Amino acid sequence: xxxxxxxxxxxxxxxxxxxxxxxxxxxxxxxxxxxxxxxxxxxxxxxxxxxxxxxxxxxxxxxxxxxxxxxxxxxxxxxxxxxxxxxxxxxxxxxxxxxxxxxxxxxxxxxxxxxxxxxxxxxxxxxxxxxxxxxxxxxxxxxxxxxxxxxxxxxxxxxxxxxxxxxxxxxxxxxxxxxxxxxxxxxxxxxxxxxxxxxxxxxxxxxxxxxx
Amino acid sequence: xxxxxxxxxxxxxxxxxxxxxxxxxxxxxxxxxxxxxxxxxxxxxxxxxxxxxxxxxxxxxxxxxxxxxxxxxxxxxxxxxxxxxxxxxxxxxxxxxxxxxxxxxxxxxxxxxxxxxxxxxxxxxxxxxxxxxxxxxxxxxxxxxxxxxxxxxxxxxxxxxxxxxxxxxxxxxxxxxxxxxxxxxxxxxxxxxxxxxxxxxxxxxxxxxxxxxxxxxxxxxxxxxxxxxxxxxxxxxxxxxxxxxxxxxxxxxxxxxxxxxxxxxxxxxxxxxxxxxxxxxxxxxxxxxxxxxxxxxxx
Numbered sequence: 366x367x368x369x370x371x372x373x374x375x376x377x378x379x380x381x382x383x384x385x386x387x388x389x390x391x392x393x394x395x396x397x398x399x400x401x402x403x404x405x406x407x408x409x410x411x412x413x414x415x416x417x418x419x420x421x422x423x424x425x426x427x428x429x430x431x432x433x434x435x436x437x438x439x440x441x442x443x444x445x446x447x448x449x450x451x452x453x454x455x456x457x458x459x460x461x462x463x464x465x466x467x468x469x470x471x472x473x474x475x476x477x478x479x480x481x482x483x484x485x486x487x488x489x490x491x492x493x494x495x496x497x498x499x500x501x502x503x504x505x506x507x508x509x510x511x512x513x514x515x516x517x518x519x520x521x522x523x524x525x526x527x528x529x530x531x532x533x534x535x536x537x538x539x540x541x542x543x544x545x546x547x548x549x550x551x552x553x554x555x556x557x558x559x560x561x562x563x564x565x566x567x568x569x570x571x572x573x574x575x576x577x
Numbered sequence: 578x579x580x581x582x583x584x585x586x587x588x589x590x591x592x593x594x595x596x597x598x599x600x601x602x603x604x605x606x607x608x609x610x611x612x613x614x615x616x617x618x619x620x621x622x623x624x625x626x627x628x629x630x631x632x633x634x635x636x637x638x639x640x641x642x643x644x645x646x647x648x649x650x651x652x653x654x655x656x657x658x659x660x661x662x663x664x665x666x667x668x669x670x671x672x673x674x675x676x677x678x679x680x681x682x683x684x685x686x687x688x689x690x691x692x693x694x695x696x697x698x699x700x701x702x703x704x705x706x707x708x709x710x711x712x713x714x715x716x717x718x719x720x721x722x723x724x725x726x727x728x729x730x731x732x733x734x735x736x737x738x739x740x741x742x743x744x745x746x747x748x749x750x751x752x753x754x755x756x757x758x759x760x761x762x763x764x765x766x767x768x769x770x771x772x773x774x775x776x777x778x779x780x781x782x783x784x785x786x787x788x789x790x791x792x793x794x795x796x797x798x799x800x801x802x803x804x805x806x807x808x809x810x811x812x813x814x815x816x817x818x819x820x821x822x823x824x825x826x827x828x829x830x831x832x833x834x835x836x837x838x839x840x841x842x843x844x845x846x847x848x849x850x851x852x853x854x855x856x857x858x859x860x861x862x863x864x865x866x867x868x869x870x871x872x873x874x875x876x
Contacts, residue, residue: 398596501593
């Protein structure tokens with residue numbers, strides 16, 4: 366009988382982990398980069414997530430035992446992996462300690478200044494990407510932790526409420542309400558900022574003061 | 578979740594863009610992961626220890642401060658283990674040193690295993706030839722005794738059942754025979770150096786010593802110093818009947834390594850090192866060419 370990918374992962378088949386990596390490493394990287402705002406740190410999160418997945422492979426629920434029997438297995442292994450990534454992101458230092466020997470064997474990342482881009486445009490593009498990422502991360506930082514996670518999972522990584530709930534170990538309804546709260550908070554914040562900017566514009570003198 | 582539910586909140590924050598893991602980084606991280614999943618489940622591959630020789634004089638100065646100071650929760654020292662290690666050292670010191678030329682290869686043959694999963698543990702015999710000066714490529718020949726047959730898509734096809742040769746590129750992280758020769762043969766100085774390299778971790782220091790025992794068999798003074806150094810590390814105990822990974826029994830010395838309990842096994846009569854509970858030492862010698870089995874010594 367052909368074992369499913371899920372069963373092969375549970376059995377600790379390294380080839381299954383190779384497939385899992387091919388299928389999801391890029392997405393986990395994107396999620397980690399958006400939540401940390403740091404492309405370099407995101408690579409470590411990818412390594413740690415898959416090392417943790419290997420360590421915890423036997424805890425992956427077996428085939429057929431869906432968290433909610435009414436749900437299809439559609440999202441497959443994604444929620445499980447995002448759940449592990451979430452824990453790694455919550456406490457990267459602890460995960461790094463656990464896998465310190467493995468991380469030490471990780472080939473060093475070339476620093477940006479060591480790589481010569483073909484065109485100056487490429488470098489500029491990369492810096493712009495890095496700035497945009499950092500700006501989004503700063504803005505995301507205005508949300509409390511649980512809302513931040515839900516926002517990144519559902520809005521930026523495109524997980525369904527159910528999948529995000531499975532990743533975070535909470536019901537889908539909790540995901541929905543956290544996202545609603547996040548949305549309200551962000552709306553209030555941006556309205557407040559608009560108002561603040563408008564207010565300054567009225568008082569000409571102080572605006573000049575600030576613009577210097 | 579419908580698209581608007583996603584789009585509206587997305588507009589409330591600046592777009593983070595699409596951070597991309599490039600293909601080369603992806604492949605590099607993947608290779609690293611797969612190596613970690615397999616090779617490192619066993620202790621660090623035996624000959625990949627990074628001990629860089631220091632001038633003996635420096636090491637001797639540092640030797641005054643030794644062992645056990647400031648380490649919390651020091652395990653008890655078993656006087657029988659200390660006695661046995663010192664006897665093993667005394668016998669080791671009387672063995673004949675082997676003359677080795679720079680153009681030759683160090684030959685080590687072992688029997689060990691590679692754990693791919695709890696259900697897939699492959700026994701393998703490994704012969705390796707490492708350039709004495711570390712400057713020329715070596716050879717690693719493994720024979721996997723039990724394991725799946727060769728399949729082209731298998732990322733671990735080099736561990737399928739059968740014999741596989743791998744070229745070993747010169748690697749600065751692998752200690753060369755010449756570097757081993759340059760290590761201090763004063764047990765205190767040697768131990769200080771090993772503790773420095775292992776951040777004073779006892780289990781790791783003993784593992785480090787264990788890593789060197791095979792090759793050190795050709796260097797009687799270093800060999801004796803390694804056992805005398807081990808005698809100064811607390812936490813080693815005697816196992817009356819121990820078995821190496823090939824099933825040969827002898828007297829054992831056990832300690833807690835970084836991950837699991839380790840046992841070194843010695844012949845009860847000759848006190849020769851047989852190997853460990855996870856890797857048996859079958860042969861060690863010097864060969865003129867990589868791939869060539871050295872002749873048995875004629876004594």
